[in-house]
Amino acid sequence: MTKQVRQLDRVIIRFAGDSGDGMQLTGDRFTAETAEFGNDISTLPNFPAEIRAPAGTLPGVSSFQLHFADHDILTPGDAPNVLVAMNPAALKANLGDLPRGADIIVNTDEFTKRNLQKVGYDSNPLEDGSLEQWRVHAVPLTSLTVKALEGFDISKKDAERAKNMFALGLLSWLYNRPTEATIRFLETKFAKKPEIAKANIAAFQAGWNYGETTESFSVSYEVKPARLAPGTYRNITGNQALALGLVAASVRSGLPLFLGSYPITPASDILHELSKHKRFGVRTFQAEDEIAGVGAALGASFGGSLGVTTTSGPGVVLKSETIGLAVATELPLIIVDVQRAGPSTGMPTKTEQADLLLALFGRNGESPVPVVAPATPSDCFDAAIEAARIALKYRTPVFLLSDGYLANGSEPWRVPDPDELPDISVPFTTEPNGENGAFLPFKRDPETLARPWAVPGTAGLEHRIGGLEKSDGAGNISYDPDNHDLMVRLRQAKVDGIDVPDLEVDDPTGDARVLVLGWGSTYGPIAAAVRRVRAAGGKVAQAHLRHLNPLPKNTGDVLRSYDKVLLPEINLGQLAMLLRARFLVDVISYNRVRGLPFKAQELAGVIQDVIDSE
Amino acid sequence: MSESLNGKGLRLVPKADGKQTLKDFKSDQEVRWCPGCGDYAILAAVQSFLPELGIKRENIVFVSGIGCSSRFPYYMNTYGIHSIHGRAPAIATGLAASRPDLSVWVVTGDGDALSIGGNHLIHALRRNINLKILLFNNRIYGLTKGQYSPTSELGKITKSTPMGSVDRPFNPISLAIGAEASFVARTVDSDRKHLQSVLRAAAEHRGTALVEIYQNCPIFNDNAFEDLKDPGTRDDITLRLEHGKPIVSATKAVRRAANGALPGVDRAAGPEEEILVHDVHNPDPSVAFALSRLDEPAFQHVPIGVFRSVDRPAYEDLMNEQIERAIAEQGRGDLRELLLSGDTWRVN
Ligand SMILES: Cc1ncc(C[n+]2csc(CCOP(=O)(O)OP(=O)(O)O)c2C)c(N)n1
Ligand code: SF4
Ligand SMILES: [Mg+2]
Numbered sequence: 001m002t003k004q005v006r007q008l009d010r011v012i013i014r015f016a017g018d019s020g021d022g023m024q025l026t027g028d029r030f031t032a033e034t035a036e037f038g039n040d041i042s043t044l045p046n047f048p049a050e051i052r053a054p055a056g057t058l059p060g061v062s063s064f065q066l067h068f069a070d071h072d073i074l075t076p077g078d079a080p081n082v083l084v085a086m087n088p089a090a091l092k093a094n095l096g097d098l099p100r101g102a103d104i105i106v107n108t109d110e111f112t113k114r115n116l117q118k119v120g121y122d123s124n125p126l127e128d129g130s131l132e133q134w135r136v137h138a139v140p141l142t143s144l145t146v147k148a149l150e151g152f153d154i155s156k157k158d159a160e161r162a163k164n165m166f167a168l169g170l171l172s173w174l175y176n177r178p179t180e181a182t183i184r185f186l187e188t189k190f191a192k193k194p195e196i197a198k199a200n201i202a203a204f205q206a207g208w209n210y211g212e213t214t215e216s217f218s219v220s221y222e223v224k225p226a227r228l229a230p231g232t233y234r235n236i237t238g239n240q241a242l243a244l245g246l247v248a249a250s251v252r253s254g255l256p257l258f259l260g261s262y263p264i265t266p267a268s269d270i271l272h273e274l275s276k277h278k279r280f281g282v283r284t285f286q287a288e289d290e291i292a293g294v295g296a297a298l299g300a301s302f303g304g305s306l307g308v309t310t311t312s313g314p315g316v317v318l319k320s321e322t323i324g325l326a327v328a329t330e331l332p333l334i335i336v337d338v339q340r341a342g343p344s345t346g347m348p349t350k351t352e353q354a355d356l357l358l359a360l361f362g363r364n365g366e367s368p369v370p371v372v373a374p375a376t377p378s379d380c381f382d383a384a385i386e387a388a389r390i391a392l393k394y395r396t397p398v399f400l401l402s403d404g405y406l407a408n409g410s411e412p413w414r415v416p417d418p419d420e421l422p423d424i425s426v427p428f429t430t431e432p433n434g435e436n437g438a439f440l441p442f443k444r445d446p447e448t449l450a451r452p453w454a455v456p457g458t459a460g461l462e463h464r465i466g467g468l469e470k471s472d473g474a475g476n477i478s479y480d481p482d483n484h485d486l487m488v489r490l491r492q493a494k495v496d497g498i499d500v501p502d503l504e505v506d507d508p509t510g511d512a513r514v515l516v517l518g519w520g521s522t523y524g525p526i527a528a529a530v531r532r533v534r535a536a537g538g539k540v541a542q543a544h545l546r547h548l549n550p551l552p553k554n555t556g557d558v559l560r561s562y563d564k565v566l567l568p569e570i571n572l573g574q575l576a577m578l579l580r581a582r583f584l585v586d587v588i589s590y591n592r593v594r595g596l597p598f599k600a601q602e603l604a605g606v607i608q609d610v611i612d613s614e
Numbered sequence: 615m616s617e618s619l620n621g622k623g624l625r626l627v628p629k630a631d632g633k634q635t636l637k638d639f640k641s642d643q644e645v646r647w648c649p650g651c652g653d654y655a656i657l658a659a660v661q662s663f664l665p666e667l668g669i670k671r672e673n674i675v676f677v678s679g680i681g682c683s684s685r686f687p688y689y690m691n692t693y694g695i696h697s698i699h700g701r702a703p704a705i706a707t708g709l710a711a712s713r714p715d716l717s718v719w720v721v722t723g724d725g726d727a728l729s730i731g732g733n734h735l736i737h738a739l740r741r742n743i744n745l746k747i748l749l750f751n752n753r754i755y756g757l758t759k760g761q762y763s764p765t766s767e768l769g770k771i772t773k774s775t776p777m778g779s780v781d782r783p784f785n786p787i788s789l790a791i792g793a794e795a796s797f798v799a800r801t802v803d804s805d806r807k808h809l810q811s812v813l814r815a816a817a818e819h820r821g822t823a824l825v826e827i828y829q830n831c832p833i834f835n836d837n838a839f840e841d842l843k844d845p846g847t848r849d850d851i852t853l854r855l856e857h858g859k860p861i862v863s864a865t866k867a868v869r870r871a872a873n874g875a876l877p878g879v880d881r882a883a884g885p886e887e888e889i890l891v892h893d894v895h896n897p898d899p900s901v902a903f904a905l906s907r908l909d910e911p912a913f914q915h916v917p918i919g920v921f922r923s924v925d926r927p928a929y930e931d932l933m934n935e936q937i938e939r940a941i942a943e944q945g946r947g948d949l950r951e952l953l954l955s956g957d958t959w960r961v962n
Contacts, residue, residue, distance in 0.1 A: 032957050181957060234958045244953060251949045258712050260704075278940035280947035283712055283933060287704065288737040295701045295734075296708030299677070302695060303713040325698050415958065418949040456693040456709075456716050459672045464641070464687050466696030467680075476643065477688065 003212070004219045010069035011175065011223055012077035015167070016094050017086030017107075018055055019048060019062045022164040027064025029168055029185060033177040035235040035412055038225030039068040042524065043410045044076035044597070049265065049348045056110075056118045061093040070224040074524040074531075076409060078599040084167055086110065086141070089119045100133045105170070107163065109142035137216050141166055148206035152199045162203035169207025176222050179208065231414040238377035238406035239266070241413065242336065243273035245384025247280050250306050252385065253392055253424045256281045258300035260293035261310045265348040266404040267338040270310045290315035294322040294335065301331045302465075304428060304455035306388060310336040313355050314345065316362070323397050324363045327491065329465045330442075330451045332391035332398075334384075335359075335369075339403040341595040350595025351404035353520055354571035359399040360549055360578075366488045368495040370394070371548040373401040375523035378413035380406060383546065389424040390498055395450045401548070403570075405597045406521045429454040429461065434474075439463055441475040449494035500547040502554045507541035508534070514611050515562040517587075519545040519575055522568055522598060529603035538611050548575070556583040564588060566610050568603055622820040623744065626714045627669045634665035641691040647682060652803035652829035653750065657689055660748075663810045667717070667817055674717045677706040679731060681723035682757045683750035683829070700731025703738040706745050711930040717817070720747040725755045728764040728784050735824075736793035742821035743929040746813075749786055749824060752831035753838050760834035772834075787906035787921055790824045791899050797823035798902065799920040803830060804843050808918065815920050821928045841913050853878065853908065855919030860889035861905070866915045868905070876904040878915035894923045 013030070017023045024045055031043055044065040053060030067077035082103045085091040087110035098104070111124055125131050126138055145166040149159040165186070172179055183201050190197035211217050236244075250257035259282070261271045275284040283300070287293035294309040301307030309319065316337050326333045339355045341347035359371050370390050374383035380402055387400040429452035434440040439461040442451050454461040463475060471478035472486055505515070518526045523544050530542045543558060545551065559565050559579065566588045567576045573589035580587055590606050592598065639661040647653045664674070674692040678684035680699035687694030697705050702720045710718040720738075727735050727749050738745060754772070755761040761774040765786065769778040790798045797819040801812040809827065816823035828839040841847045849864040861868040867881040868890040876890060896902065902922040909916040941947075 036957060036959050038959060038961065228961045230961050232954060232958050232960055234954070234956050236956075247947075247952060248949060251947075256712065258708060260708055277947060277952070278937045279944055280949075280952075281937060283937070285708065285711060285933075287707075288733055291701060292704035292707070292734055292737065295697070295704030296711070299695070299705035299708030299710075300712040301708075302705075303709045303716070305708075305712045307708065321698050322701065329695070415953045418953065456675050456713065457670075457673050459670070462672055462691055462693050464690075464694035464696060466687070466694075467698055468696060 003217070005176065006219050006221050008221050008223050009071065010067065010073065011082065011221065012065065012067045012080045013082045013084070013171065014063055014065045014080035014094060014097075015084045016061055016063040016090035017164070018089065019050070019052055019060050020055060021062070021086045022161070023062045023064050023086070026164045026168050027066055029182050030171060030177070031066055031235055031410060032181055032185070033172060033179070034066070034068045035233070036178055036181055039070065039223055040072045040226035040228060041066065041068045041235060041410070041412055042073055042076045043067070044405070045408045047349055056087055056089055056115050058089050058093050058119055061089050063090070063094065068223060070226050072226060072228065074528040075597070075600055078601050084171065086163070086167070088115050088121055088125075091125065092119045092121065098134060101135065103135045103137065104131065105137045105139060105167070107141035107167075108138045109140045139170070139210070139216065144206065144210060145203050148203055149199050152202070153195050154199050158196060159199065162200050165200045165203040166207035166210070169204040170211045172204075173208040173211030174217060174220050176220055179204070228412065229414060233412045233414055235410050236378055236413040237269075237408055237410040238374065238380040238402055239269040239338070239408070240273055241378050242374070242380035242384050242400070242402060243270045245381035246274065246308055246334070246388070247277050247282065248381070248418065248421055249385045249388035249424060250280060250282065251418070252421050253306055253388060253426070255304065255306040255392075256283065257308060258297055258305040259284045259308045259310065260287050260296035260300070261285070262287050262290045262293045262315060264312045264315050266340055266407045267310045267312050267315075267336065269407070270336065270338070290318040291322060294319040294333070298322060298326050298331060298333055301333050302329075302455070306334070306392070307332065308334040308336065310338070312338050312340045312348075313342050313358065316355060316358060320363050323369065324365065324367050325467050326397035327363070327367045327369060328467050328469075330395045330491075332395055332453075334387050334391055334398050334400060336400045336402065338407045339401060341593070347595045349404065351521065351597060352570050352593060352595065353403060353522070354574065354593070355401065356519075356548060356571065356574040357578075359401055366492060368492050369397050369399055369549065370495055370498055371399040371401060373520040373546060373548055374406060375520065375544055375546060377406050377409050377411050381413070385421060385424065386546075389422060392424055392426045393450065394448055394494055394498055395453055396495065401520060403521050426453070428458065430458055432460060440473045441465060442470055443473045444490070449490060449497060496550050498550050500550060500552050503543050503545065503552040503558050505541050505543045505558060509539055512539040512541040513563040513614060514539070514566065514607070515541045515543060515558070515564070516566045516568070516607055517543050517545065517559070518568060519548060522570065525598040525600050525603055526568060528600035529607055532600060532604040533607045533611070536608075538608055540607055540611060545575070551582070555579075556585075559583050559585040559587070563614060564610055566590060566607060568598055568606070570598070623816075623818045624667060624669055624717055625820065627673050627717045628715060630668050630670050634668070634671065636662045636665065638671060639664050639691050641689050643688050645689050646685070648833050650832040651682070652752065652831065653683055653686070655803045655806065656748070656750065656809065656827055656829065657686065659806045659809045660813065661690070663813050666814070669717055673715060674719070675709060676719045676721055677702045677709065678721040679723070679726035680757065681726045681755070682831075683721055683723040684726060686721040700726050700729070701734060702726070703731065703734040703745065703747065707738060707741070707743050710743050710745055711933055714744070714930050714934060718745050720745050722747065722749055723756065724749065724751045724753060724765040724786070725763045728786060728789070736789070739790055739793040739795040739822050739824060741929040742796050742926050744820060744822070746816045746823045747825065749826045750829040751786060751826050752829045752835055754831050754835035756831050756834055785906055785910070786824070786826045788903060791903045791906060791922060795824050795922065796821040796924050796926045797920070798922045799823070800826045800828070800918055802828045802839060802842055802918065812920060815923065819923055820931075821926055842916060842918075851913060851916050853915050853917040855892050855894070855905070855917050855921060857892055857894045857920070859892055860886065861892050861917070862889060863915060868908070876901065878908050894920050896922070897924055
């Protein structure tokens with residue numbers, strides 16, 4: 001039987017199940033197949049902080065959303081067209097996000113009385129008519145998988161666990177995805193357990209065949225490849241891109257990379273990734289705490305490495321004193337803050353943008369630190385190189401503000417040619433710079449105001465630095481009031497003078513009166529919202545800040561040239577406060593702090609309201 | 615310079631071209647400790663000892679925390695970082711791990727090392743990174759003007775404990791041995807010869823060396839170690855730890871008791887042959903630990919010297935070995951290849 005194939009321009013699928021059901025893996029594999037097929041993609045994993053919350057409960061639900069299309073897309077999508085629910089908890093937790101008419105594929109085997117009770121269902125929603133507004137495909141995924149694997153020499157438990165591959169096979173059939181890479185993947189993943197590998201592959205194929213042969217699915221769908229710019233692509237998460245960006249910065253600066261880090265969600269994957277790249281001379285040091293992580297990174301910078309520390313908000317707070325030391329000693333240092341929902345431990349796996357003011361001001365004394373924020377997962381690569389460029393050129397700590405959404409979200413990335421990446425190398429100082437062969441560690445470059453970087457091992461340039469205030473030029477301990485005033489201003493002037501590109505405005509008609517401004521990971525949702533507004537005839541300009549300190553020189557001019565400036569942030573208006581103070585512009589702040597990215601539709605409504613209120 | 619220096623602690627540090635003198639290691643900064651502070655004697659001892667190592671001055675780095683003692687790097691004409699309170703071992707760890715060609719020294723106080731920086735200290739010791747940690751123990755917070763410290767004796771009356779402190783002190787040597795330290799020693803500020811002999815042993819050791827230096831603070835805790843210095847008591851209470859020699863003072867000795875304990879006892883109370891012979895290389899830390907308890911209570915018999923010196927791979931040697939192995943097995947990293955790793959596809 002050949003079934004009908006229907007064309008779609010885009011699809012949003014959400015895989016949801018128990019944390020033990022392997023939904024992240026299933027989502028990753030579907031993403032890989034879809035990338036290989038050539039669609040544009042954006043993904044959003046969403047998992048509980050608990051490694052294994054009690055099975056079958058609502059807090060234990062883990063999900064992976066994937067948006068793919070035949071055109072370029074900017075977000076993982078607002079609402080799924082298809083929900084794969086592996087148990088009643090997954091159904092209940094996600095139903096609220098499903099638009100009328102969406103497809104639901106449920107694993108009926110898990111809809112037992114006990115499991116239903118666990119999540120507070122009095123009757124079985126598959127039978128009581130409560131799912132009428134959706135298209136439900138009831139599939140006994142577990143028992144079909146077990147049956148398909150009857151001939152294999154594996155335990156019943158292992159057979160049941162392969163049900164996610166059955167589901168993946170079914171979805172792969174439904175959307176005509178290529179399957180070879182997944183089979184190869186399973187072979188490698190279970191290379192040490194060939195029987196398990198074969199069983200998983202068989203489950204995957206059984207899922208595919210189930211789609212093709214049963215009545216439950218009458219049509220399959222095709223989403224044509226997207227027309228992306230020519231080049232070689234790979235799918236990449238923000239954390240991976242950031243780690244590769246750091247390696248690239250090491251190569252392009254000619255300095256060995258030293259990472260001092262303490263594990264913390266959602267930043268740990270950067271530590272994991274970098275620890276694999278020893279062939280690049282990368283040293284990764286898992287410290288006893290965040291303070292030691294940043295301390296070791298700073299010590300390595302003193303010795304001439306590219307010192308980096310990676311963490312999330314609670315770790316930044318611990319590092320503050322050492323970052324202040326880096327400001328005082330004027331050494332290069334990169335502090336990566338993968339922001340998560342706070343305060344305190346907050347919601348470790350959920351995203352937020354509420355560390356901006358912490359990064360800018362969270363230290364004692366006048367302690368200016370440049371801040372760079374990537375806009376998309378793949379942009380983390382370029383942002384990491386930019387942070388390194390500033391750190392090295394100006395001899396300063398630099399904050400790189402990623403967040404949970406960028407860290408775990410993924411998108412296709414056009415792999416750059418390494419030779420076209422910027423050369424960010426800076427020379428060490430090797431000769432005395434004062435009279436009679438003296439070395440003056442705080443005699444600055446008149447243009448950048450950077451002080452010389454002379455590393456141990458350089459004869460004749462022995463010198464001592466530290467947290468005590470130093471005299472301008474000679475760098476001896478100084479309590480002179482005027483010297484302190486001068487040094488405070490010099491450190492500020494150095495950061496203020498960093499060469500950052502102008503803020504670019506996207507305004508196709510050129511006569512928009514409303515500007516939507518953003519920073520960091522809100523780029524995708526804002527840009528998608530702007531598209532919707534424009535498609536509906538609205539006029540709106542968009543600009544996105546990548547440098548939060550210093551701000552681009554034209555920022556004030558841009559803000560002042562619009563009647564209204566709207567600034568959505570996943571905090572209570574931190575950048576808005578700053579811009580109002582700096583530029584006396586009455587920025588309209590839009591804030592939601594739900595641990596989730598904005599939805600394009602929601603922002604489109606907000607933008608339209610601002611336009612309409614003109 | 616001894617053969618072992620080439621082979622161990624300073625194996626990778628380049629040798630000096632010519633002969634060095636004490637003057638080479640004095641910086642042009644005015645030393646600003648209180649008159650009579652024990653820190654002067656330690657500084658002079660270190661400055662006159664370093665030329666002996668015969669390594670390039672520019673390859674020596676002193677890293678300190680915060681405290682009176684932590685001003686030390688400013689007075690040394692080497693590279694140096696005067697960092698923040700308690701964090702010197704962490705900063706020095708990054709430096710030593712990334713630069714095996716350096717000789718890295720940490721200078722810290724009892725508050726710096728054992729209060730705020732206690733965590734970094736024990737982790738540096740267990741990792742065995744190639745650092746030489748000089749712990750200036752004056753049993754008081756000097757810089758903040760005289761509060762009791764984690765090594766102050768119980769009942770200490772200070773500004774912050776007018777009725778006497780109620781928390782028990784750490785014994786730095788016991789703590790270090792408990793933290794898996796591979797080299798632990800104690801010396802005294804006023805005994806230059808002994809201090810330098812301990813520094814020499816520390817420098818030769820590959821891995822973390824913890825050297826506790828009893829240091830007098832005449833302003834806030836004067837004469838804390840007077841019994842070890844006063845000619846009338848000194849020889850009675852000082853148990854010299856020397857490898858292969860019986861552990862004795864003029865009148866005291868260490869003998870194994872019937873229950874297995876190692877108390878300090880009257881030297882004359884038994885035959886000399888039964889006195890414990892010191893073995894610094896004993897892999898079992900329990901004897902060194904027992905020796906570290908001898909100064910309690912109240913300084914009746916105080917061991918001075920190297921308690922323990924055992925061979926264990928240094929952290930940075932293992933770290934760098936992994937890098938070399940990765941390069942040897944898979945070749946030096948190629949950025950293009952790395953960026954293109956994973957599943958890729960072409961768009962034309
Ligand atoms: C974060 C921080 N907390 C407190 C202080 C204040 N402080 C400076 S030195 C010190 C104690 C120093 O005692 P110790 O380490 O024994 O050094 P000493 O002065 O006795 O040589 C304290 C509490 C500080 N500098 N930084
Ligand atoms: S306060 Fe004590 S430790 Fe500090 S410099 Fe004076 S004498 Fe030395
Ligand atoms: Mg002290």
